[in-house]
Amino acid sequence: MSIKEILLIPDKRLKMKTDLVSSITKNEHRLIDDMFETMYDAPGIGLAAPQVGVMSKIIVMDCAKEEDEKPDPIAMINPEIIWVSDELNTYEEGCLSIPDYFADITRPANIKVRYLDKNEKTIEREAGGLLATCIQHEIDHLEGKLFIDYISRLKRERITKKFQKMAKFEAK
Numbered sequence: 001m002s003i004k005e006i007l008l009i010p011d012k013r014l015k016m017k018t019d020l021v022s023s024i025t026k027n028e029h030r031l032i033d034d035m036f037e038t039m040y041d042a043p044g045i046g047l048a049a050p051q052v053g054v055m056s057k058i059i060v061m062d063c064a065k066e067e068d069e070k071p072d073p074i075a076m077i078n079p080e081i082i083w084v085s086d087e088l089n090t091y092e093e094g095c096l097s098i099p100d101y102f103a104d105i106t107r108p109a110n111i112k113v114r115y116l117d118k119n120e121k122t123i124e125r126e127a128g129g130l131l132a133t134c135i136q137h138e139i140d141h142l143e144g145k146l147f148i149d150y151i152s153r154l155k156r157e158r159i160t161k162k163f164q165k166m167a168k169f170e171a172k
């Protein structure tokens, strides 16, 4: 296993759509292991493949963040949301590709998601609470969508500029 570099905005790959995974091989298993290691190391509660530069529909999550909770690693391949509740929920979200920035984002409170697990088994599960938000945030990544796309344009431009400046500074 190895820790991968996490891409930061304004990297263009974070704004691109990803490809469906056509077969789940050793390569995908290795990628999933690396993504978990990278996510736990960061630390974060979710990571999508494009955040480590792989343009495939793969996400990993572990929303058990209280210290007394058992780890709950979930990997989803080709996930799609097949139902959302009318009820909404607001969480303060952050993203490993936009470090140290947080904003309240409102999304459906409950969802149903269909995906393949790493043994190519189709799973359907309902989720609520933090997990529902986390799944939606990660699936957005697979469509090139970031949580800052939900905030006002003014705020988004401000945060994007800040990261553009930092990227330029680091490139020097």
Ligand SMILES: [Zn+2]
Residues within 6 Å of the ligand: 094, 095, 096, 097, 137, 138, 141
């Ligand atoms: Zn994110």
